[in-house]
Amino acid sequence: MARSTLLRIPDSCRGPLPLRRLLAVSAIALATANCSTNPQKFAGPAGNGLDPKYGVKTSPRLYNEGDVIPKGGGRRFSGKPYVVAGRTYVPKEDARGYVREGLASWYGAAFHGRMTANGEVFDRHSIAAAHPTLPLPSYVRVTNTANGYSMVVRVNDRGPYHADRVMDVSEEVARALEFHNKGTARVRVAYLGKASVAGSDDRKLLATLRTDGVPAGGRAPVMVADLGPSEEPERFSRTAPAPLAFKPAPEREERDEAPAPRPV
Numbered sequence: 001m002a003r004s005t006l007l008r009i010p011d012s013c014r015g016p017l018p019l020r021r022l023l024a025v026s027a028i029a030l031a032t033a034n035c036s037t038n039p040q041k042f043a044g045p046a047g048n049g050l051d052p053k054y055g056v057k058t059s060p061r062l063y064n065e066g067d068v069i070p071k072g073g074g075r076r077f078s079g080k081p082y083v084v085a086g087r088t089y090v091p092k093e094d095a096r097g098y099v100r101e102g103l104a105s106w107y108g109a110a111f112h113g114r115m116t117a118n119g120e121v122f123d124r125h126s127i128a129a130a131h132p133t134l135p136l137p138s139y140v141r142v143t144n145t146a147n148g149y150s151m152v153v154r155v156n157d158r159g160p161y162h163a164d165r166v167m168d169v170s171e172e173v174a175r176a177l178e179f180h181n182k183g184t185a186r187v188r189v190a191y192l193g194k195a196s197v198a199g200s201d202d203r204k205l206l207a208t209l210r211t212d213g214v215p216a217g218g219r220a221p222v223m224v225a226d227l228g229p230s231e232e233p234e235r236f237s238r239t240a241p242a243p244l245a246f247k248p249a250p251e252r253e254e255r256d257e258a259p260a261p262r263p264v
Contacts, residue, residue, distance in 0.1 A: 071200035074120035074156060078135045084161045089132045098134065098191035102166035103184045104142065106174035116157040118197075123170070127205040130157035130168040137195040141208075142169060143188040144177040148213030150188075151176055152205050154195050176209055 078091040092098070107124070116122050118136040129142065134155050143150035153173055160168045167189050171180060179185035195201070 072120065072198050074116065074118040074137065074197055076135070076137065076194065076197055077118060087161070087163075091133045092135060095134050095138065095191045099188065100166050101145065101186065101188045103164050104167045104169055104187040104189075105160060105162075105165055105184045106169050106171055106180065118156050120156050122157065125172050126170055126200070127151070127153055127173055127202050128157070128170045129153045129155045129173065130159040131155045131166075131189075132158060132161065134191060135194055137197060139192040139195050140167075141190045141192060142167065142173065142177065144179060145186045145188055147178060148210075149177045150210045152192065152208040154201065154205060176206075
């Protein structure tokens with residue numbers, strides 16, 4: 001995410017950034033590449049793993065398809081301003097009131113098992129997403145404006161960096177919102193609150209799926225604060241129960257000290 005993902009920004013691109021963790025760049029041309037598992041996707045002309053447009057390198061793959069992906073294990077942070085492809089991104093410490101519309105793409109097998117920007121591991125079967133500036137991890141409600149389907153998604157990664165994209169979502173989210181057969185969809189993204197770093201909350205997030213075309217009204221119906229680990233997510237159901245109510249996570253940022261990167 002992630003949900004990113006999953007590109008490492010070299011020292012020459014960081015400027016003053018203190019980040020030593022992999023800062024994921026998700027969804028480079030994912031409109032077509034997300035549906036592909038081409039291992040040369042970011043190989044570059046020299047086969048060095050660098051994307052020629054963004055000048056960043058993919059993060060290491062820590063797990064393969066079929067492996068059990070660990071949940072949690074990351075940290076909560078926003079980060080300092082950073083530059084990708086000549087554009088400056090300023091992460092938000094407090095994103096309350098954030099609502100945007102734009103294109104969302106999705107990322108799947110090519111990023112599965114790679115480290116996310118906040119130190120978790122991306123699982124294409126999880127309810128995850130990437131955003132350039134929102135606090136990590138946090139919750140947003142993502143609505144497919146074409147069909148009205150919406151669900152709460154956990155943001156745990158940085159990206160995308162296309163000028164016309166507002167978010168990348170996991171393959172599972174794209175399936176739930178019914179745009180996995182397309183490269184992109186127009187979505188509305190509404191920030192709900194900061195998320196826990198303690199394990200998986202996929203089951204509760206799956207329960208927030210709305211397929212009736214009616215937007216969630218009032219205050220955010222899902223504001224997960226301290227969810228414990230759960231089992232692997234079930235496949236989403238079109239008859240998902242009504243959204244659950246959780247207590248909001250406090251809008252407080254932890255000290256922004258990036259841990260050392262994991263060994264490649």
